[in-house]
Each structure stands twice: as C-alpha cells, then as structure tokens.
Amino acid sequence: MNNFDFHNPTRILFGKGRIADLNEQLGADAKVLILYGGGSAERTGVLAQVREALVGRTLIEFGGIEPNPRYATALKAVEMIGQNDVTFLLAVGGGSVIDATKFIAAAAMYDGDPWEILTSRGCVVTEAMPFATVLTLPATGSEMNSGAVITNPEKGAKLPFSSPHCYPVFSILDPETTYTLPARQIANGVVDPFVHIVEQYLTYPSDARVQDGFAETLLRTLIELGPKALQMPEDYNIRANLMWTATLALNGLIGAGVPQDWATHMIGHEITALNGTDHARTLAIVLPALLQDQRGPKRDKLLQYASNVWDIHDGSDDTRIDAAIDATRAFFEQMGIKTRLGDYDVGAAEIERIVTALQDHDMTTLGEHGAIAPSDARRILKAAA
C-alpha cells in the first residue's frame, strides 16, 4: 500500500425528504445564491422543494448552467455574487452545476485572472466561498470531492482543477429526486462512476485489500443495479444504492494509497471538447479499447477484475482478460451507451484533432505509469473506431 492523505470534510445528508433539512444547515445570516441548470430542477419540483425549505430567506438565483459548464457562464455568476453580497452558494443539480459552483466559489475569491485557476501548474486557489449541493443527478461524485472540470469552447479546452478549499460544506442526496431522470441520464450515471472506479482500481497490484474490495463492491453494485434502474425507475433502494455508489466512487476513499490511471478521462475530455459528446459516453468509448491496448501492464489487475467483478474463472489468462473486457463493453451497451467512435460520427480526421489536443494540453504522460503518449492515444482511438 502506498502512503496517502485522506481528508473529506463534506457532510452527507442522505435519504427521503432530506431537502427539508436544508435550512438548519445554513447560518442565520447566510445570503444564499442558488445555482442550477437548464430547467429540469424547476420542472421536477426540486427547486420548489429548495425554495420551500428556505422560505423566509432572501434568495438570489442563477440558472442556465449548461452541461460541460462553461467558463463564460461561471464568470457571470461571479459578477452576480459581487453585486449582491452573496455569502453562500447552493448548487442544485448534477455534476455540471456542482463543478461550475466550485469554480465560481474559487473565482469569486481569486485575486487575478480566474483563467489561471484552470491553467496554472500547481494549485493557485488559497480560499473559496462556502457552498453546498442538492444532488439531482448522481454520476460524477462532485458532491463529495474537491475537483471540477470547466469547458471553454472558444479555446477548445475542457480543463480540470481541484483545491482542498472546494469541498462542499454539505450535500443533500435524496434518491427520490432521481426518479424523473431520462434513461440517458440514468445510463450516464452508471457508466461515469463505473469508469471512475476502474481508473483507481485497474492499474497494477499494490496489496491494498480494502481499497480493492471496496472498488469491487461498487463495480458489482453498478453492474447488478444499473440495468434494473432502467427497468424500474421508481424503486427507492435501487436508486439509493446507485446514488451512494456514485458518491463513493470518487470521494478519495478507494483511491487512497493505490496507483491511479485517469488516461481514459483525459482522452475522453478531448472528445467532449471536440464535439460535445456526453462525458460518460466518451469514457465508454475509450475504456474498452484502452484496456485491450494496455493489457500487458494491467495484466494482474485485469485477471483480478475478471474474477472478482465478473465471476469469470474459466479459460487461460488471455481468455479471461478478453472475456472481462468484452463484458465491460457489453455492460455499457446494455445501459444503452454505444462504445464506438463511429457511433458518434468521430472519424479519422477527428482522431487526429484529439491527438493534437492532447499534445497541446500537455497530456503527454498519461496512465498509472505515465507511459501513454499522444501517439499511444492515437492507437487506442483507432481501435475504438
């Protein structure tokens, strides 16, 4: 096991009816800016629950945060904070709204050009406004971590940042808010955490029994319950288990003390930056091809994955590895997510643009060994064609 730090101060309020507990989490004097997305929070009644819980407070609202949240949009919210003496931010939505809120919380306190938050080597964020979340779309894990990804279409860039100052103070997770999600979002909300877990698990052995066992539990939960969530959208326990799984997939716990990969994410980000494909779908495209390509360095963990996640025990090592990768692809397809670049109209020319973008964004030493260069990414992307 490697040395590690683990610190996650976010308070989770989980379960039915928990939005009603919102008011008591906030200081009496908090001046709250509610941030949300494109209208689903209004349509599903979640925003109404939030306003009801906070009745009597002066609320300011900022809607219209888009999927793959944009830098320019975030800056408009920063401006609104300054004009209204806002002291607390409340994100109501999924990973995009929460990621935007993290960036807004940091940018509002940042002396200098906020673009530096996304582009500086090392962490330049020294403080951030306090913020909390009401999660309506479990997928990214942003509700219990300190990372965010912001898109700047003018620059063709989708860039991550993180800061220890950017953990939500609290997050409210009510599985019932997810009943109305369309199938596409349910599928994304299963595949995205699946790949988050794989990025922290499927590397090379480091004798971290607890982290491995936890990762395998989370993967098996997604495999078993993901398809059922599509069939039974209002089964509370299915939604509750999936929601908690997605949070634990990326809250630092399973990644503590183990090698991590993240190449699939970095390549996937470039696909989204190029053509706007849903984040989870880019991961479903890249991962199976990457696992095949990296089956040498990942051999021991691929065999463990085949056995402990997929119950594949028969045949030679290579046969079992092939079966596990095939099962992974089949699972994504079963969730209704296509796994080939061609399914998303990304052809040979676009592959070259993705490879160039990786080079431009210094994504030249990807993977747990730092050994995946843009030329390797080209080979992986061609295999995913």
Added chain:
Amino acid sequence: MNNFDFHNPTRILFGKGRIADLNEQLGADAKVLILYGGGSAERTGVLAQVREALVGRTLIEFGGIEPNPRYATALKAVEMIGQNDVTFLLAVGGGSVIDATKFIAAAAMYDGDPWEILTSRGCVVTEAMPFATVLTLPATGSEMNSGAVITNPEKGAKLPFSSPHCYPVFSILDPETTYTLPARQIANGVVDPFVHIVEQYLTYPSDARVQDGFAETLLRTLIELGPKALQMPEDYNIRANLMWTATLALNGLIGAGVPQDWATHMIGHEITALNGTDHARTLAIVLPALLQDQRGPKRDKLLQYASNVWDIHDGSDDTRIDAAIDATRAFFEQMGIKTRLGDYDVGAAEIERIVTALQDHDMTTLGEHGAIAPSDARRILKAAA
C-alpha cells in the same frame, strides 16, 4: 436503505515515516500537551519520533493513561491543561489514550461537573479542545471517530460518550509503529474491529449493498491477514491493511443507513468493568453466544455472512449458520483469544453481577430491535460460560 447523515472531518496521514509530518499540521502558536500511556510509546521510540518532529516547540507531557482509561486520571490532565495554557492535545497511543484525550478535550471546555458528560441523556458537550492522534495500536477506530469510553472503577462503571466536537483534527497512522506490538495486542487489534464490523452488519437486511459489501471486505481482510500478522510481525503490507481496516471498521461509513446492534459491546463493557478483561476479549466471549441466541432475528444476515464472509455454501440454512458461528469462534481462538467466560474466571455469581450492572446502567433494550433485556443477556452469558 435507511436515511443517514455521514460526516467525518478527521484528516488521515497514513504510511511510513508520517510522524515526521506532524509539525506542519499544527499552528505555529499551538501549545501542545502530549498524552500517552504506560510506557510502550517511550520504549518503542514513537514518543522520540514525536518529540523530534516537534523540536523547537514547548511541549508538555502527560503519561500514565491506563488501559480502560480512568475518569480520575483524565481529570488530572484537565487540571494540567488549565495550569499550562495548553491549546492543543496530541494523543500518542491506542484507543485508551485516544478515548481519554477525547474526554479530556471535552471536559476542559465543560462548564459543570464533567461526570455529566458520561451520564447525561443526550449530548451535553457543546465544544471541545482541538486534538490529534498518533496511533500505535490499531483496534478501536477511535482515531477516526467521535466516541470514547471512560471507566470509573469507584462506581463500577464503563461509560461511553460521543460528540460531533470530538473528532480528531488529524490522525497519523504509520503501520511500522505496530511492528513491536505483543501478540496479545495484535490479536485484540484484529478481534475488536471484527466485532465492530459485525455490530453494524449482522442485523437484518436493509438492501444496503455498498455498506454490506464494504463490511464483508473488511471482515475478509481481518480473517485472511490476522493470523499472518501473528506469524510475520514486520510485514508492512499486512500491518498497513490491518491498520486501515481497523480505522474503517468504526468511522461511520459502514454503519451509515443500516440497522446497528451493539449488544455485544454493551454486555462486554460490563465484563471489563467487573474484572478488567481486555475489551476485545469480552467481545470474543459474548459474540458467538449472542449470534447463537439471536439466530432467529438475525437469520437472513447470518446466511449472508456464512456465504459472503466464510464461503460456506453447502448444507441446510441451519447447518450453514452453525458453521459460520463456529468459524467465528474458531477464528478468535486461532488469534489466541479464548471465547468462554470460564477461561477468564467469570462464573455464575459474576454473571448475576453483570446482569445487575446492565440493569443499573439502563442497558435494558439492547440490539438492533431493542429486544435484548438483561434477562436475555443472562441467557447469552450462561451460554458463553
């Protein structure tokens, strides 16, 4: 899954050589009181590492905290804090030293008779001094939770308290500090977390896949590595996995959203209060007898435990349950811990005193259904004779 709150703000610094990182975790002006136990922290060199890491600071020390830490001892430390303008407490040791430090941190800020902290219904602690830990004996999980147990021999009482103000600010977990533990402490450090996990897992099904899977991972890790730790005391990865398992066994994670039992602990505390038996040993006595006694209400989870923890798949339901309980007892014995009251000179007369003590301490509705009365505890204890 039940509704739950989860919040654990303790920072973990895990791994080789992490005591050297102690100084940077403390404010420049912190006036630190180091608390420790009976001499092993000195003998093993851990205290020397701590002093070395904090060289240049004015340090005050309070040694002599006993196993099953005593109320009167804790009050002496509180007095020392007042006399020396101490601002930060640093516990160096195992669960006893850390538990005492939690109580001292709360008592030092408490207006009124500190005995109320242990005896009041509801939580009376509204603030506590900041404190941290350097863990040398993984077992109780106290390094990453907010609970403590204090013994008052004059009153024949061993009483728990907890407060959200009593999480360590940080805890340093260096597995190498555990190499010198005697076999008895290693065994306690495996059996204590084992029973912590069982208390949160082996109740009745609540469709909490993640919590169940995590609990099963932790139990399997203890079963596999516990005996190896006795054979290979300086194997780093064995110690690291056991140390992290003991912490996660009682940091709130696996108990979030599930029913909990704790009857074994409450009965065990009375055994220790009566005759000073090691906490873990009292659990090893009570648990197998309690599982047999409660096999009806716990039936579904006992079958899951047999299958997922012990790989017992053959035979009737009752056969598999018997085999799982037998395996549990055999595991404790394999760790060198006797599992019968007679092994500790506790006879029929003492059983009656334990039953009376449960009654006196209002421990009259134990277990996940609140259905274990002192008369039921008598039956369980007689079965453990």
